[in-house]
Amino acid sequence: MKLAFFNDFTLGVLKNGNVVDVSEAVNDVPHVTPSDLINGVIADFSRLRNRLEEAVAKSDGVPVSQVRLRAPLPRPGKIIAMAVNYLEFGAREMPTINAFIKSSDSVIGSGDTLVLPPAKANIFHHEAELGVVIGKEASNVSAANAYDYIFGYVNFIDGSARGLGNGSFFWGKSWDTFGPMGPCVVTGDEIPDPQNMAVKLWVNGDLRQDFPTSDMAHKIDKCVEWCSSVTTLEPGDIIITGTNHQGLGAMQDGDVIEMEAEGLERLTFNVRDDLKREWPHGIDQATADRVAGRSTTGGFGEPASR
Amino acid sequence: MKLVYFDDFKLGVVKDGQVMDVSAVVQDIPHMGPHDLISRLIERFDEYRGRLEQAAETSSGVALDGVRLRSPLPKPGKLVCMAVNYMEDGTRDEPAPINAFLKASTSVIGSGDTVILSKDQATVFEHEAELGLVIGKTATKVKAGDWRDYVFGYLNFIDVSSRGLGSPPMDSFFPTKSPHTSAPMGPYLVTADEIPDPLNLTVHLSVNGDLRQNYHTSDMAHKMDECMEWASSIVTLNPGDLLALGTNHRGLGPLQDGDTVIMEAEGLGRLEVHVKDDQKREWRRETRLQRTEREAAEASR
Numbered sequence: 001m002k003l004a005f006f007n008d009f010t011l012g013v014l015k016n017g018n019v020v021d022v023s024e025a026v027n028d029v030p031h032v033t034p035s036d037l038i039n040g041v042i043a044d045f046s047r048l049r050n051r052l053e054e055a056v057a058k059s060d061g062v063p064v065s066q067v068r069l070r071a072p073l074p075r076p077g078k079i080i081a082m083a084v085n086y087l088e089f090g091a092r093e094m095p096t097i098n099a100f101i102k103s104s105d106s107v108i109g110s111g112d113t114l115v116l117p118p119a120k121a122n123i124f125h126h127e128a129e130l131g132v133v134i135g136k137e138a139s140n141v142s143a144a145n146a147y148d149y150i151f152g153y154v155n156f157i158d159g160s161a162r163g164l165g166n167g168s169f170f171w172g173k174s175w176d177t178f179g180p181m182g183p184c185v186v187t188g189d190e191i192p193d194p195q196n197m198a199v200k201l202w203v204n205g206d207l208r209q210d211f212p213t214s215d216m217a218h219k220i221d222k223c224v225e226w227c228s229s230v231t232t233l234e235p236g237d238i239i240i241t242g243t244n245h246q247g248l249g250a251m252q253d254g255d256v257i258e259m260e261a262e263g264l265e266r267l268t269f270n271v272r273d274d275l276k277r278e279w280p281h282g283i284d285q286a287t288a289d290r291v292a293g294r295s296t297t298g299g300f301g302e303p304a305s306r
Numbered sequence: 307m308k309l310v311y312f313d314d315f316k317l318g319v320v321k322d323g324q325v326m327d328v329s330a331v332v333q334d335i336p337h338m339g340p341h342d343l344i345s346r347l348i349e350r351f352d353e354y355r356g357r358l359e360q361a362a363e364t365s366s367g368v369a370l371d372g373v374r375l376r377s378p379l380p381k382p383g384k385l386v387c388m389a390v391n392y393m394e395d396g397t398r399d400e401p402a403p404i405n406a407f408l409k410a411s412t413s414v415i416g417s418g419d420t421v422i423l424s425k426d427q428a429t430v431f432e433h434e435a436e437l438g439l440v441i442g443k444t445a446t447k448v449k450a451g452d453w454r455d456y457v458f459g460y461l462n463f464i465d466v467s468s469r470g471l472g473s474p475p476m477d478s479f480f481p482t483k484s485p486h487t488s489a490p491m492g493p494y495l496v497t498a499d500e501i502p503d504p505l506n507l508t509v510h511l512s513v514n515g516d517l518r519q520n521y522h523t524s525d526m527a528h529k530m531d532e533c534m535e536w537a538s539s540i541v542t543l544n545p546g547d548l549l550a551l552g553t554n555h556r557g558l559g560p561l562q563d564g565d566t567v568i569m570e571a572e573g574l575g576r577l578e579v580h581v582k583d584d585q586k587r588e589w590r591r592e593t594r595l596q597r598t599e600r601e602a603a604e605a606s607r
Contacts, residue, residue: 165405
């Protein structure tokens with residue numbers, strides 16, 4: 001099932017390019033905000049599933065193009081971002097598992113606009129990532145049981161400002177609007193093998209990122225085990241599982257960026273930069289080479305030293 | 307006013323060592339749990355202040371030391387922690403570049419609770435006593451000069467730090483700062499009107515009665531105005547978010563099994579936590595400053 005919010009945060013389910021209003025089916029889920037509602041639906045999904053399916057069967061819905069899509073998780077309790085978690089098509093050795101927290105207030109939905117801040121970053125990169133949505137409270141979960149705690153998956157872009165504060169993750173990653181996600185959360189049953197998905201990202205129609213989730217270094221089960229060993233994960237929290245850096249490139253004013261992990265529908269967002277800064281278009285090869293270990297300097301908008 | 311959660315997360319007001327139950331006053335605020343009740347109360351505090359004061363006058367209190375205290379912010383929307391933000395009693399020539407990290411709000415505990423050291427092989431677990439600033443209204447791109455308009459109040463905060471985890475030297479801060487129970491705060495939340503000069507507070511932290519941290523907030527590197535301007539230029543700060551202002555590192559020391567830790571920033575009450583370590587690891591009981599002095603003495607011998 002593909003859960004989405006649309007218009008004034010009405011809960012919907014995507015079906016054949018349409019969105020069906022299912023808000024009646026969840027009207028007994030206690031909530032104050034849309035975030036409470038989706039988290040409540042996720043936590044109580046086994047009870048609600050039949051009702052939701054009935055509501056979807058009864059209506060054709062309206063074309064998605066006629067609504068305003070919203071982030072399916074408008075303000076997650078936590079976004080835990082795995083750091084350096086791809087093998088770059090086998091080019092690098094297994095990294096130490098690591099993560100940072102990204103601000104939940106960075107989230108925007110499909111159709112929204114990522115706004116580059118005036119801060120003097122070297123470059124602003126898009127990082128396409130598979131987002132894993134937690135389904136029930138998870139604390140010290142073992143990898144073997146990890147999938148019991150996963151609700152579903154979502155496209156997520158970890159917007160990244162490079163060169164600020166000596167690599168500070170807060171300064172680089174947590175900017176308002178730097179967390180585009182959506183258009184929907186897809187329940188786990190629709191994604192039989194999340195370690196075998198193609199992840200693609202296009203900028204103005206040009207393919208930039210194109211990698212399989214099989215290249216992930218620490219797999220999803222291990223990420224859930226490790227993150228839940230550090231702190232408690234709650235329904236609606238997201239673990240974003242890292243990106244393959246071989247197709248990163250600049251985001252700049254006027255760009256239209258699309259991302260699709262196989263089976264998760266397509267996320268589209270716009271980029272605005274009031275300063276109209278310019279970077280080369282296309283793949284940032286210096287960063288790709290640096291992360292893959294083919295060079296030891298340069299990348300991330302830094303000059304290569306001799 | 308001093309706001310507290312106690313027993314089963316009942317909202318209380320603390321006065322003269324007594325806690326007055328004021329939960330009836332706020333029951334009309336829509337909420338999911340104690341975590342968003344307090345942030346929604348903060349958001350509309352002007353509307354509720356009079357009624358809270360009145361309820362505190364008329365209700366019969368119970369002794370503060372007879373209740374179970376809870377964190378006044380059980381799960382803040384964001385915990386933004388300033389990194390390296392003291393001049394270290396003048397031993398730094400200039401402030402470190404402004405920086406911060408996010409700490410997991412699911413790791414918050416209250417006064418009387420226990421910090422459980424993780425089984426991960428940290429080089430040491432240290433206490434960082436910090437002044438915590440609680441946001442009062444939505445703050446985006448705030449000007450330094452307007453910072454006070456966005457402050458609701460203050461509380462004691464200990465940023466428990468598990469050193470050496472993750473991929474040093476790069477500190478991504480999640481494994482080092484976010485472990486379960488690593489964010490003690492309380493005992494209560496003090497409204498800003500009671501702390502007219504937050505840059506003129508003494509901060510004490512003792513372990514088993516030995517004073518370890520003893521510093522003054524005037525030693526802060528990037529002051530509240532600058533922190534607020536900078537942080538809110540990056541992320542929107544919401545009512546009930548916590549901005550922790552950093553620590554003076556000279557008095558940091560190890561936490562280990564059986565320790566009782568007491569922290570008090572002037573005017574914010576006493577935050578007391580216990581420490582448990584199933585592995586019973588041991589470190590030398592000394593502060594960073596004492597270690598430096600001891601090592602210097604040993605080297606000169």
